[in-house]
Amino acid sequence: MAAPLEGGALRPHKELVKTVQLEGQVLLKIIQHCSEALPQLVTGQLLGLDVGQQLEVTDCFAFPAAVAEDDVEAESAGANYQLEMMRCLREVNVDNNTVGWYQSANMGTFQTLELIETFINYHENIKKCICIIYDPQRSSRGNLALKAIRLKESFIELSKEQKLTLKGFREANLSWRDIFVELPVKVRNSNLVQALVADLMPAPTATQADVDRLNMSVAPFLERNIQSLVESVDDIVQEQQKVTMYHKSVARQQQAYAAWLQKRRQENTQRLQDNLEPLPEEDPTLFKPIPEPSMLDNYLVTNQIATYCDQINFAASEAIQKLFMMEGMQKAGL
Amino acid sequence: MAATVLLPCGSNVSVKVHPVVLLSICDAYTRRKENQDRVIGTLLGVVVDNVIEVKNCYVVPHNESSEQVMVDVNHHKTMFDLHQKVAPHESIVGWFATGSDLYNSDALIQDFYSKESLHPVHMVVDTTLKDDKFSVQAYTSRTLALGDKVLATEFVEIPCDTIIGDIERVGAELMLTGFNDPSPENKKETANKSFSDEAETLAASMGRLADLVARASEYVDSVASGKVGGDPAIGRYLADTLALVPHLAKSDFERLFNEGVQDAMMVTYLSDLLRAHVALAERLGTAALPIM
Numbered sequence: 001m002a003a004p005l006e007g008g009a010l011r012p013h014k015e016l017v018k019t020v021q022l023e024g025q026v027l028l029k030i031i032q033h034c035s036e037a038l039p040q041l042v043t044g045q046l047l048g049l050d051v052g053q054q055l056e057v058t059d060c061f062a063f064p065a066a067v068a069e070d071d072v073e074a075e076s077a078g079a080n081y082q083l084e085m086m087r088c089l090r091e092v093n094v095d096n097n098t099v100g101w102y103q104s105a106n107m108g109t110f111q112t113l114e115l116i117e118t119f120i121n122y123h124e125n126i127k128k129c130i131c132i133i134y135d136p137q138r139s140s141r142g143n144l145a146l147k148a149i150r151l152k153e154s155f156i157e158l159s160k161e162q163k164l165t166l167k168g169f170r171e172a173n174l175s176w177r178d179i180f181v182e183l184p185v186k187v188r189n190s191n192l193v194q195a196l197v198a199d200l201m202p203a204p205t206a207t208q209a210d211v212d213r214l215n216m217s218v219a220p221f222l223e224r225n226i227q228s229l230v231e232s233v234d235d236i237v238q239e240q241q242k243v244t245m246y247h248k249s250v251a252r253q254q255q256a257y258a259a260w261l262q263k264r265r266q267e268n269t270q271r272l273q274d275n276l277e278p279l280p281e282e283d284p285t286l287f288k289p290i291p292e293p294s295m296l297d298n299y300l301v302t303n304q305i306a307t308y309c310d311q312i313n314f315a316a317s318e319a320i321q322k323l324f325m326m327e328g329m330q331k332a333g334l
Numbered sequence: 335m336a337a338t339v340l341l342p343c344g345s346n347v348s349v350k351v352h353p354v355v356l357l358s359i360c361d362a363y364t365r366r367k368e369n370q371d372r373v374i375g376t377l378l379g380v381v382v383d384n385v386i387e388v389k390n391c392y393v394v395p396h397n398e399s400s401e402q403v404m405v406d407v408n409h410h411k412t413m414f415d416l417h418q419k420v421a422p423h424e425s426i427v428g429w430f431a432t433g434s435d436l437y438n439s440d441a442l443i444q445d446f447y448s449k450e451s452l453h454p455v456h457m458v459v460d461t462t463l464k465d466d467k468f469s470v471q472a473y474t475s476r477t478l479a480l481g482d483k484v485l486a487t488e489f490v491e492i493p494c495d496t497i498i499g500d501i502e503r504v505g506a507e508l509m510l511t512g513f514n515d516p517s518p519e520n521k522k523e524t525a526n527k528s529f530s531d532e533a534e535t536l537a538a539s540m541g542r543l544a545d546l547v548a549r550a551s552e553y554v555d556s557v558a559s560g561k562v563g564g565d566p567a568i569g570r571y572l573a574d575t576l577a578l579v580p581h582l583a584k585s586d587f588e589r590l591f592n593e594g595v596q597d598a599m600m601v602t603y604l605s606d607l608l609r610a611h612v613a614l615a616e617r618l619g620t621a622a623l624p625i626m
Binding site: 012062085092116193222316323330 | 601
């Protein structure tokens, strides 16, 4: 099914990834790698297959901790590492398809420019790629903070055309919400592994995770979140100021241009009187058009704010639930 | 002189395995080549005192027939180098094999691995599910020598345990709760539940805690009524635990409770306010217009 897009090019309607299925061992590997590497943030590669609308991740491996990125040698070493690893894994029949990457995030913030750039890089070669974000600090409170995201199709096209300005976004009818799409994640295990899991953990009695989850102290987590929220608001104010500056400088440029044009016209009438060639009224070199600032940063920060707000809401509602439970128990005389 | 494998302090070594390793081994077993019966590979980990902690593993292709066994050493070395870049503190602690018994060629492979590490551990993961049980056994080897001639290598079993770190417990619990769904289709590879609703898991936690408390109180009741002989250690432990419950005066508790609730509500209010503000700015377009 082909759908004509702007520009007249016919592009086949690709099946978009709608769900992600993880193997149990991928989940555990990601958890182990990310939590052991704290406080450093780490990344790794995801391997698997895409089956229609579902992306199956069957294996993963970790990347060595990033060295200074300006070093060309380090970059080629990283690429070498990847190639070697893929080659070795192919020898043992592991799916050799890259389907994305995973990274650990701090307090759930992953909306950075690098992420988008990485996505776009991946997108050149692999159409369906996802990124798994794991938050090891939030997981220590008893909930598994893992989510899979991908960029929205329309956003990718827009960025390819380099039209990341306000006008571009308005035209494409995108808002800041439309940059990332979160995908539902499922965990799947082969039968053998299910037998193993059943054997390892026979009866679910109250475990340490339960104790963590029922922990009453929510203040530090909230404090950190609010701090980051305040920083994000500062960022967004900065972005707004940039836009203001842009508008002001455009206005100033217009004024200067109008003044210069008038002067030119006066000169020209003078020269006509003197029977000389009139000078051109345009001078492109003097008034270069000022580039409009990209709205991308603005939108990314807005996304971050939304994430923080969600986290805060969730933690606060959990805290309220726990408090009310305590009250109930207290009333019952426990 | 025959090379004897020195065991640290006699045979007090024990092995602790992370579930990641076991899952990887199962996965590798599922993916093995058609003519192979079993899969072997290297174990990576750390050694702390007398406990060998196995944290990671990778498969090494090998070929074995009744006469000889060939292990792809290159692959093994390359993978080890790659893994060293990511986790430099992990070292080779041994090797694993799937299957239910020890093979003759194991001695040779054990020999090869003893060149890599001081006291390699051989782990046998029973993927054939003999006796309807998934067993993981660990062995360490001892050479039997008569004077100068090395006669045989003996594998001595050592205790092997699976540990689940705190963080992994969350993930592992998730996999288990999915599995507890009644799924009679054993032939099909069933997909587990997706990450369930967060609020639900809080209720589940409370349920489990309530279960625990009920069991403890049942035990105490039966001891009090003389049905079961009481164990003083358990009794003391229970008394200590109960003493930890803070005994607050009613006014104190109300104050704490109100403060907590107010904090949480205020924070929720602030975050909702911010969200509304951002949404409004977007609608009115003021986020991108100059602030006149």
